Amino acid sequence: MLQTSIEAKIETMLRQKIGLDAASIGSNTIARSINQRLTLCGLSDLTAYWHRLQTSPQEVEALIEAVVVPETWFFRDRAPFVCLSQFVRTQWKQPLLRVLSAPCSTGEEPYSIAITLLESGLTSAQFRIDAIDISQQALQKAKRATYTKKSFRGGISIDQRYFQAVKDGVEVRLWVRDAVHFKQGNLLDTALLNHQYHIIFCRNLLIYLDQTARNQVLKSLDRALMPSGLLFVGAAETSQITAPYVSMRHPSAFAYQKHDLATPRPAQIVEKPTPQIALQPAPEPPRPLSLDQAKQLADRGHLIEAANLTEAYLINDRSNAQAYLLLGEIYQELNDLDRAERSFQRALYLNPSFYEALIHLALLKEQQGDIITATLLRARIQRILNL
Numbered sequence: 058m059l060q061t062s063i064e065a066k067i068e069t070m071l072r073q074k075i076g077l078d079a080a081s082i083g084s085n086t087i088a089r090s091i092n093q094r095l096t097l098c099g100l101s102d103l104t105a106y107w108h109r110l111q112t113s114p115q116e117v118e119a120l121i122e123a124v125v126v127p128e129t130w131f132f133r134d135r136a137p138f139v140c141l142s143q144f145v146r147t148q149w150k151q152p153l154l155r156v157l158s159a160p161c162s163t164g165e166e167p168y169s170i171a172i173t174l175l176e177s178g179l180t181s182a183q184f185r186i187d188a189i190d191i192s193q194q195a196l197q198k199a200k201r202a203t204y205t206k207k208s209f210r211g212g213i214s215i216d217q218r219y220f221q222a223v224k225d226g227v228e229v230r231l232w233v234r235d236a237v238h239f240k241q242g243n244l245l246d247t248a249l250l251n252h253q254y255h256i257i258f259c260r261n262l263l264i265y266l267d268q269t270a271r272n273q274v275l276k277s278l279d280r281a282l283m284p285s286g287l288l289f290v291g292a293a294e295t296s297q298i299t300a301p302y303v304s305m306r307h308p309s310a311f312a313y314q315k316h317d318l319a320t321p322r323p324a325q326i327v328e329k330p331t332p333q334i335a336l337q338p339a340p341e342p343p344r345p346l347s348l349d350q351a352k353q354l355a356d357r358g359h360l361i362e363a364a365n366l367t368e369a370y371l372i373n374d375r376s377n378a379q380a381y382l383l384l385g386e387i388y389q390e391l392n393d394l395d396r397a398e399r400s401f402q403r404a405l406y407l408n409p410s411f412y413e414a415l416i417h418l419a420l421l422k423e424q425q426g427d428i429i430t431a432t433l434l435r436a437r438i439q440r441i442l443n444l
């Protein structure tokens with residue numbers, strides 16, 4: 058589809074207002090949203106619609122609502138919440154934990170954070186979660202806090218302590234909702250964040266932004282994050298995180314700790330290329346082997362044992378793409394990028410449309426500076442998302 062100059066102007070406007078990189082969702086998707094809005098406004102052509110955008114801030118807002126991607130679900134990716142729980146249980150000592158979830162979309166992420174903190178032993182008086190998104194529609198849904206099956210696609214069980222059944226779904230109980238404070242805002246607005254946080258979740262936003270906007274958002278988040286605070290990003294966003302942030306080395310959590318420049322950096326978190334790990338033959342791994350055991354080991358930071366166990370598991374189940382993904386994630390954490398790449402490739406060989414494996418491989422290629430392969434992989438990801 059050929060792009061008109063007005064569509065190009067609208068893309069530029071969206072880039073300026075919300076940092077949207079049109080390539081991330083595709084110009085065709087944006088053109089569809091424009092057409093939808095144009096029809097709803099009762100206008101007949103793009104020139105009239107462009108004029109409407111110039112004169113109506115409400116229409117700009119409506120178009121933004123139409124192009125943002127509110128995709129989210131409870132305990133998305135699971136590992137970040139395990140990592141958060143471990144942090145709270147083992148390192149958190151202060152009276153009040155301040156957390157930011159931005160963008161929070163329809164609320165599943167901040168409520169998952171609240172439940173994690175409650176499960177980790179904090180009372181609701183011991184933490185406060187601020188949750189920000191640009192979309193008013195998403196925030197309305199977040200405040201209503203009623204969800205259907207789609208929001209639980211991560212396969213978590215619905216705990217009666219935190220949820221109750223209502224006629225059109227499942228509602229987050231009031232005592233959990235009270236811990237989350239929603240606010241509308243544009244993360245490109247440098248005056249938006251006026252508190253300091255110990256923990257920031259900023260997941261699955263940077264992938265949609267152009268580089269200038271990513272830098273702007275990361276700068277604001279950095280200002281809002283306390284020294285030694287934790288920053289969680291999405292799987293495909295880790296290449297954006299640089300010093301003074303150091304990986305928490307928790308597989309698939311994509312969590313980084315802000316290095317406190319005032320104190321010397323502890324030796325165990327210095328991130329430098331780890332020498333290739335010579336794997337010992339697994340010393341009599343417990344039987345029967347299960348991937349869950351390997352995941353648990355990895356979650357607890359026993360990465361070499363987890364890698365050994367997964368390798369041993371694969372001897373008997375060589376066509377398990379999920380196991381190769383896990384192995385790749387563990388090797389990535391161990392900084393053994395060659396083995397990580399081979400594992401992701403193997404996962405993709407077994408399942409060519411394996412979204413997580415594609416994301417990991419694209420990210421790894423970016424890390425290695427192989428932008429051409431990374432771009433090809435991202436195009437593949439986009440095709441899967443468009444299916």
Ligand SMILES: C[S@@+](CC[C@H](N)C(=O)[O-])C[C@H]1O[C@@H](n2cnc3c(N)ncnc32)[C@H](O)[C@@H]1O
Pocket residue numbers: 074075076125126127128129130133159160161162163166189190191192195242243244245259260261262291
């Ligand atoms: C894919 S959701 C991510 C939700 C959640 N963090 C997660 O990972 O599941 C992306 C959200 O970013 C929001 N968003 C997009 N641009 C934004 C901006 N400039 N400022 C604040 N929120 C924005 C959208 O409204 C959308 O709800």
